[in-house]
Amino acid sequence: MSTSELPASTQERAAQHGLTEHTHGGAALDESKHGGSAFHTVASFDVDDHPVPRGREEDWRFTPMARMRGLHDDAALDGHDYEVTVDADPQVKVETLEAGNAPVRGSSGYVPVDRPSARAWAEADKVVTVTVPREAVTEQPTVIRVNGLSSEKGAAGHVVVTAERFSQSVVVLDYGGSAALADNVEIIAEEGAKLVVVAVQDWADDAVHVSHHHVHVGRDATVKHAVVGFGGDLVRVSSSLDYGGPGGDAEMLGLYFADSGQHLENRLLVDHNQPHCRSDVLYKGALQGSKAHAVWIGNVLIRPEAEGISTFELNRNLVLTDGARADSVPNLEIETGEIEGAGHASATGRFDDEQLFYLQARGIPADEARRLVVRGFFTELINRIGVPEIAERLVASVERELAISEQ
Structure with a gap:
């Protein structure tokens, strides 16, 4: 597939950024010739099904394991040194429920794909649920603030955001203070819903946060998911997205600014598992100072049933000083040639x-x-x-x- 065959918006984006792009189409990937696929990982709620990562695994090779505070291993996640405050639109229902009494937990269909996520799922004793009622159109963002008070003890968290059918809303997850937190965030946009979720990572310098966001986009739903990273010692956010029916439209956006010694890592998986859906990924980062490190891994999987889809992913990094490093790896796996267009691009420069x-x-x-x-x-x-x-x-x-x- 040539660049000229891509949708006009994709051509414009590629030309605008002056990047070398790679477009894909044609026959499905023959895994027997590629030694398997990095897209397919173990998914299980059982912590023991996920081995302790040592940093040599593909999914962990960029992460400084010594700075993880044991969130990936067996450090206790029983800390409660953080506060959750809510500023909600009057139409939106926000509750904090005991984990065993939160039936919406798991409603996104997400199953943990790594050990920190499985540990957080098993050990979070509270679940914050945000529910936007059917056909509601909110007038103000609903803001969930998580303020850490100490990073001495590990903690686990869980948030479920549900936008019911044909609703329109904005939800902001605002993280700050000191913490060592592993958590899961489930985001569900039901049929025809329009939902914006922005997660702002503005932690103190000593904070460690390992998070997994899973977005489920319903039939004809529109979702904009944004991750913003400024603070923290080590922040690793893994975001996955799939579709519940045709017509889903998703934007995955990210902004990050890494300072001296900071490690900011974003890992994405867009799973095109339904026909006639769209995804557009744009992440931008700046880095400055000695040993500032940003990592972006963008994965898009187009399954055999995902005919007529369109997808594009782009990452750009601006290195402001010597001693800073950015790693950017876009990946695309296609199992059907019956698509409107697919492409990816990345660039790092001064x-x-x-x-x-x-x-x-x-x-x-x-x-x-x-x-x-x-x-x-x-x-x-x-x-x-x-x-x-x-x-x-x-x-x-x-x-x-x-x-x-x-x-």
Whole structure:
């Protein structure tokens, strides 16, 4: 399949970013020739079915295991040194239930695919449930704030967000403070629902957070899922998405800014398991300072039954200083050629010297020119997230990060 055969929006995106892209089509992947597939992992609620990762496994090779605080092994997850506060739209029902009395847990169809996720599922004693009633159109975002008070003890958490049929809503998960947290977030958009979920990771410098988000997109539903990362010592968010019927439309967005010593990791799996659905992935990150490390792994699986789908994934990283490192790995597995289009692209680089020269030639000082370039880099993504209530905060956080580099 040539680039010209892709949907117009995909062509425009590829041209806009000036990236080398790879498009795919044709026969299904013959796994016998590829030594199996990295997309297929063990899924089980039983913790013992998931071996303790040592950092040599493909899914863990970028993660600094010594900084995981034992969340991946056997460290106790009985800490409760965090507070949950809620600011909900009047139409939205938010409850904190005992895990055994939360029937919606598991309603997304998610089954843990790694040990930290399985441990969090087994050991979380409370479940925060967010329910948007059928046909409700909310006027304000529902904000769930998790404020950690200490990172000395490991903790487990679980959140379930359900947008019932034909509802329209925005939910913000806002993480901050100090914690060592493993959690699962289930997101369900029922038929015809329009749902935006934004997870903001603005932890203190000592925080460790290992999280799995699973998004289930119903028939003709529209979901926008965004992960924003600024704080924390080690933050690893794995996001998976599948479809419950034809016509599902999903955007998966991410913004991150890694400082000296920080490890920010985002891993995605879009499972096209239904026909005539769409997915669009865009993650952007900036890095500065010694040993700042960002990891993005983007996986898209197109199953034999997923005819007529369209998908594109893009990751861009802007390295601002020496000593920072970004790893970006887009993967695409296709098991049917009957698709509208599929492509992926990634790029990591420094400032565009031509942009800086253009601005400085017009009398703009170097530091201010640098700020303008970084702002422009993130502006498209902030606009795509499209939540005015947090847009100013995201811009301010980017400015805060830039100020750190100038000290």
